[in-house]
Amino acid sequence: MDACLSTVASQGPGQIALGTLTDAIVKISPSGKFLAWEPVAQQNDWMSSQMLGQNFSCLFSPSSQREGVPARNLLAARRRGYSTCHLALEGSSSSARIVLVGGELEDGPLVGFFFVSHPDERFERSRYESLALDHIPSAVCVLASSGEPVFHNRQFEKLVVETDACSPPLLATSASIATDERYKPLRALLEGTGLLRLSSGRVMRSTFIDTPEGERIVTINDITEQHLNEKQYAHLANHDALTGLPNRRCFIEMLESEVFSAAKSKAGLRVAVIGIDLDRFKYINDTYGHSAGDVVLRTISDRLVSDIGANEVVARFGGDEFAAMKTYVDDMQLKEFVARIQRHITEPMLLPHGKVVTGASIGVAVYPNDAQDRESLIKNADLAMYRAKTRIGETICYFDASLDEVERMRLKLAGDIWDGVEQGQFFLNYQIQKTADTNVTSGYEALLRWRHPTMGLIAPDRFIEIAEQCGAIIPLGDWVLDKACSEAAKWSVPHRIAVNLSPLQLGDVQIVDRIREILMTSGLAPSRLELEITETALMADRTRALHILRQIKAFGVSIALDDFGTGYSSFETLRAFPFDRIKLDRSFVAGIDTTRHAKAFIRAILALGKSLKVPVLAEGVETAGQRDFLLTEGLDEFQGFLFGRPLDLESIYFGGEEQSQGATYGCVRELLG
Numbered sequence: 301m302d303a304c305l306s307t308v309a310s311q312g313p314g315q316i317a318l319g320t321l322t323d324a325i326v327k328i329s330p331s332g333k334f335l336a337w338e339p340v341a342q343q344n345d346w347m348s349s350q351m352l353g354q355n356f357s358c359l360f361s362p363s364s365q366r367e368g369v370p371a372r373n374l375l376a377a378r379r380r381g382y383s384t385c386h387l388a389l390e391g392s393s394s395s396a397r398i399v400l401v402g403g404e405l406e407d408g409p410l411v412g413f414f415f416v417s418h419p420d421e422r423f424e425r426s427r428y429e430s431l432a433l434d435h436i437p438s439a440v441c442v443l444a445s446s447g448e449p450v451f452h453n454r455q456f457e458k459l460v461v462e463t464d465a466c467s468p469p470l471l472a473t474s475a476s477i478a479t480d481e482r483y484k485p486l487r488a489l490l491e492g493t494g495l496l497r498l499s500s501g502r503v504m505r506s507t508f509i510d511t512p513e514g515e516r517i518v519t520i521n522d523i524t525e526q527h528l529n530e531k532q533y534a535h536l537a538n539h540d541a542l543t544g545l546p547n548r549r550c551f552i553e554m555l556e557s558e559v560f561s562a563a564k565s566k567a568g569l570r571v572a573v574i575g576i577d578l579d580r581f582k583y584i585n586d587t588y589g590h591s592a593g594d595v596v597l598r599t600i601s602d603r604l605v606s607d608i609g610a611n612e613v614v615a616r617f618g619g620d621e622f623a624a625m626k627t628y629v630d631d632m633q634l635k636e637f638v639a640r641i642q643r644h645i646t647e648p649m650l651l652p653h654g655k656v657v658t659g660a661s662i663g664v665a666v667y668p669n670d671a672q673d674r675e676s677l678i679k680n681a682d683l684a685m686y687r688a689k690t691r692i693g694e695t696i697c698y699f700d701a702s703l704d705e706v707e708r709m710r711l712k713l714a715g716d717i718w719d720g721v722e723q724g725q726f727f728l729n730y731q732i733q734k735t736a737d738t739n740v741t742s743g744y745e746a747l748l749r750w751r752h753p754t755m756g757l758i759a760p761d762r763f764i765e766i767a768e769q770c771g772a773i774i775p776l777g778d779w780v781l782d783k784a785c786s787e788a789a790k791w792s793v794p795h796r797i798a799v800n801l802s803p804l805q806l807g808d809v810q811i812v813d814r815i816r817e818i819l820m821t822s823g824l825a826p827s828r829l830e831l832e833i834t835e836t837a838l839m840a841d842r843t844r845a846l847h848i849l850r851q852i853k854a855f856g857v858s859i860a861l862d863d864f865g866t867g868y869s870s871f872e873t874l875r876a877f878p879f880d881r882i883k884l885d886r887s888f889v890a891g892i893d894t895t896r897h898a899k900a901f902i903r904a905i906l907a908l909g910k911s912l913k914v915p916v917l918a919e920g921v922e923t924a925g926q927r928d929f930l931l932t933e934g935l936d937e938f939q940g941f942l943f944g945r946p947l948d949l950e951s952i953y954f955g956g957e958e959q960s961q962g963a964t965y966g967c968v969r970e971l972l973g
């Protein structure tokens with residue numbers, strides 16, 4: 301800025317001809333005299349000499365001088381270390397501003413800056429400033445250090461009008477805002493704290509900045525939309541979109557606070573968590589479509605919500621999984637609640653397709669009896685629910701601690717299986733199979749064993765199902781196949797080797813390639829490998845399973861139908877695929893001596909085998925009586941303790957046959973070659 305304005309005459313006693321001044325750095329003595337006046341843009345010795353020794357007050361108009369403005373500014377700069385004042389240059393169209401900075405010492409000199417503004421610049425600036433201030437969406441209010449509102453923009457006026465239905469004239473409000481009870485909420489905003497909800501429903505929030513001079517600039521914004529969005533978001537984050545019920549997260553929070561209050565209460569409050577899983581929901585979804593499934597979920601949720609008490613909560617965890625909670629004192633209250641839930645779920649409902657009925661498996665766990673914290677409560681209710689699911693005719697199950705033990709053991713074993721596969725804790729036993737009429741060895745079935753590092757020998761009945769549930773059966777089954785084939789390939793007599801294949805393995809896309817690979821690397825003739833599969837392997841996706849079986853069979857590998865007679869539709873399964881052998885389940889053999897029924901059944905199966913030209917092998921032959929009966933009925937092959945127990949290869953080679961009543965005698969030399 302190089303304002304060298306035309307000289308104007310002094311406008312009153314003591315005021316200097318300001319129009320001649322340009323921007324400068326100044327120094328003022330404790331008594332208010334200019335010790336230095338150094339123009340910034342150019343050296344103007346004349347001006348500096350004019351100003352030196354003059355009093356600071358000469359910059360002010362006579363009226364300001366009379367009011368003591370110069371002295372107040374000097375004092376402010378000393379006290380607060382900073383002061384700024386605008387100088388009305390009377391008789392001139394220009395204006396000036398002086399900013400003073402206090403020194404380190406209370407009575408030391410002040411340093412300052414003197415700025416001059418162009419007249420048009422000043423006019424434009426203030427016009428734009430007020431335009432901007434009046435048109436920004438925020439309400440702005442400046443409070444003097446006394447706390448009294450001294451300036452506001454137009455938005456603020458609107459806000460005050462809205463806050464007060466009587467809409468007092470604004471001048472009246474500045475003072476009344478500070479004192480009038482009606483403005484209490486508005487005052488809170490001016491203090492820069494909190495939210496204000498207007499009678500119109502709109503929501504305001506304020507922020508503020510304090511100036512070094514002690515004024516407060518308060519900005520108040522209308523955050524109604526944002527507030528609404530936040531609320532909606534919070535609702536969405538805590539509720540299930542389909543049913544509007546609280547979701548898992550919200551349920552857990554509520555549970556936490558209920559447990560907390562119950563723990564503090566002396567009234568013996570209990571909190572029950574109820575896990576609910578709908579039965580037949582998948583069927584409804586698959587048969588009638590997802591929209592029908594949605595209607596079912598909504599209907600159930602509406603029924604539950606419409607019949608809920610003060611200390612009860614119903615939530616949806618997702619899918620067909622619901623949960624409920626009840627705070628109560630008397631067990632009867634809980635029983636009634638659970639029965640009510642069950643009634644609402646199992647009551648038939650009418651869909652466009654017709655009437656449907658859903659069932660529910662319900663598990664209950666109670667604070668403080670069954671668990672102390674929210675996670676364990678939910679986990680235990682789930683455990684009880686799973687038990688309800690697996691028990692026919694028992695749809696409501698209350699948690700008991702032994703449940704927890706069983707489940708924990710399952711989880712532990714599941715984890716240990718993976719380690720066991722890696723650490724070589726598994727090994728195979730082989731059980732002999734014999735041709736019935738000649739008593740000649742026809743093959744061996746490989747049976748898996750697990751030597752657990754701490755629990756000792758574990759039978760497959762205890763771990764195969766767990767391995768299937770956790771997926772470990774894939775690597776484990778792969779290991780069995782590989783091991784059985786490579787061992788059998790070393791035998792000197794080319795006996796058949798039968799390997800059990802889990803339904804999960806049959807569903808694995810890589811199984812065909814894997815079998816081909818194992819046959820190649822082991823060098824085992826495909827005709828020597830027999831895979832035993834159960835009917836359950838065909839249940840999930842029959843077409844796909846049969847397709848895979850055909851591919852395997854095409855290598856020359858034979859396929860036996862294991863545990864025959866225990867499935868749901870054994871005869872249909874037999875028709876669907878050309879099995880190479882039927883393995884009659886040992887439960888029928890065990891029944892020979894005790895039930896007439898079993899004998900009739902065995903006869904029928906043997907006849908069926910004959911007509912289909914599929915040989916039948918009987919499992920679990922333990923007694924001579926069973927053997928003789930089966931022999932006379934024309935059975936093809938035997939397997940069972942009578943002929944040999946499952947043994948490791950070494951025992952079979954070196955005298956293990958004695959243990960198995962000498963029945964495997966002869967095979968030792970065969971296998972050794």
Ligand code: C2E
Nearest residue numbers: 747748759760761764780800801802920921922940941946
């Ligand atoms: P499975 O396939 O029916 O195997 C025959 C089971 O009957 C074997 O039990 C065997 O020890 C037993 N057994 C044999 N003869 C007699 C007898 O005369 N009387 C009695 N009471 N039992 C007899 P194990 O070895 O405990 O195997 C149980 C089941 O575990 C097997 O039943 C099979 O389903 C499964 N399993 C065993 N090894 C494997 C495997 O490598 N993979 C798969 N996926 N499952 C296997």
Ligand code: CA
Nearest residue numbers: 745800832862
């Ligand atoms: Ca088997």
Ligand code: CA
Nearest residue numbers: 862863883919
């Ligand atoms: Ca079997």
